[in-house]
Amino acid sequence: MKEQHDNKMEAQETQKKEELYSLAKKRMTDFIKTNYKEIERIDYTNDYEVNPMGGIEINGYLNGNVKKEIWGIYDKGNNKIISFTVDAIEKPECEDKICEY
Structure with missing residues (x-):
């Protein structure tokens, strides 16, 4: 019974992380498209990491070019990207x- 309970708890935890990752990708996409020019496509890698404070670190690249890297930390509590690196040109009004995104 303990093994079944542990498996259930692990499955729930995995689902929560995947939901958080999905939300983080959406907010990162909104952030990038609002603040940067010439963004046609955003691809995310699956190597995300949830930190103990509840934020999630996400990685990816722009316009199909793996050299145009993006990285950010999504803070669920504030519903914002709090730290980021985006290899793209900022829109003039966002320099x-x-x-707001």
Whole structure:
């Protein structure tokens, strides 16, 4: 019975992480498309990491070019990307501040 309970708990935890990753990808996509020019496509890798504070680190690349890397940390509590690196050109109105997304 303990093994069944442990398996159930592990499955629930995995589902929560996958839901968080899905939300993080959506918010990162919104962030990038709002703040950067010439974004046609965003591809995410599956090597995400959930930190103990509840944020999730995501990685990917732009426009099918693996050299155009993106990286960010999504903070679920604030529903924002709190740290990021995007290999793209910022939109002029978003150069001095992060535009709302």
